[in-house]
C-alpha cells in the first residue's frame with residue numbers, strides 16, 4: 001500500500017521552481033508537489049523528526065513575502081491545532097517564521113474529485129457513508145464555533161471507507177461574508193452575495209458534494225475552474241441547482257434531503273443533525289448517538 005497520495009505530474013516549469021529533496025524547513029524535505037495554488041503549495045514531504053511522510057502547506061517559492069498567504073497559513077494552523085476529529089485532517093505542527101509551514105498528516109487515499117474523475121459517480125452506499133462522515137466532521141466544527149465554507153470534492157479524501165475533510169483555509173466564524181469568497185461553482189447563494197454565513201452555508205456544501213457524487217455532475221454547473229478565491233465573484237454565480245433526477249436507487253428521503261440542502265434560502269435548509277439522521281436511517285444505522293432525535 002502506498003503511504004502517500006499520488007502526486008500529480010509536475011510540469012517542467014514547476015519542477016524548476018519546486019525542486020524535490022530540498023529542505024522546506026528544518027527537518028522537512030520535499031518529496032513532490034501535490035498541488036500548486038495561487039499563493040500556497042501543497043507538498044508531499046518527509047518529516048525527519050517523525051520519520052514518516054507528511055503533507056506540508058507552504059508559500060510558493062515565488063510568493064515568500066505574500067502577506068495574505070502568510071496570514072492564511074497561520075490562521076489555518078491556529079484553527080487545526082484546536083481540532084481533533086477522525087474525519088478532519090490531523091495537524092502536526094506549524095513551523096513558525098516569516099514563511100510559516102503547516103505540517104499535516106498524509107492521508108493516503110484519493111480525493112473525491114480524483115474518484116469522480118476515474119469513476120464519474122460513486123456507489124450510493126458509499127455516498128451515504130461519505131455524507132455521514134461529512135456531517136460528523138462539520139457538526140463538530142460548528143460546535144467549535146467555525147464554518148468550513150469550502151466543501152468540494154478536492155477538499156475531501158476517502159481512505160479505507162472513511163472520509164476526511166481537508167483545507168480549512170477559508171474557515172471562519174458565522175457572520176457577514178465577503179461576496180464571492182470561496183470556490184467558483186461551490187458557492188452557496190449567500191456566499192456569492194456576501195450575505196450572512198451560517199451553519200446552513202456548510203449544509204449547502206455537504207448537499208452539493210453528495211449531489212455531485214450521485215449524479216456525476218456538480219449541482220451548480222461551472223466551467224471547471226475550482227480554485228479557491230477570496231472575493232469579487234459576480235452574483236451570476238448564483239444558480240438554482242437542477243433537481244436530483246437520477247435513475248439510480250437513491251432512497252427517496254435522501255434525495256429529498258439533498259434537494260432541501262440546496263434551497264436558495266438558508267433558513268429553508270435542514271440542519272446538519274437532520275441530514276445525519278436521514279443518512280443514518282437510510283443506512284439502517286440506529287441509534288446515532290450524536291444525533292438528537294425528536295418525536
Ligand SMILES: Nc1ncnc2c1ncn2[C@@H]1O[C@H](COP(=O)(O)OP(=O)(O)OP(=O)(O)O)[C@@H](O)[C@H]1O
Nearest residue numbers: 034035037042055104105106107154167169227228
Ligand atoms: N493531508 C493531506 N493528505 C493528502 N493529500 C492532501 C493533504 N492535504 C492536501 N492534500 C492534497 O492537496 C490538494 C490541495 O490541498 P488544499 O486543498 O489543502 O490546498 P489549497 O491551496 O487550499 O487548495 P484550493 O485552494 O485549490 O482548495 C488536495 O486537494 C489534496 O489533493
Ligand SMILES: [Mg+2]
Nearest residue numbers: 154155166167
Ligand atoms: Mg483545497
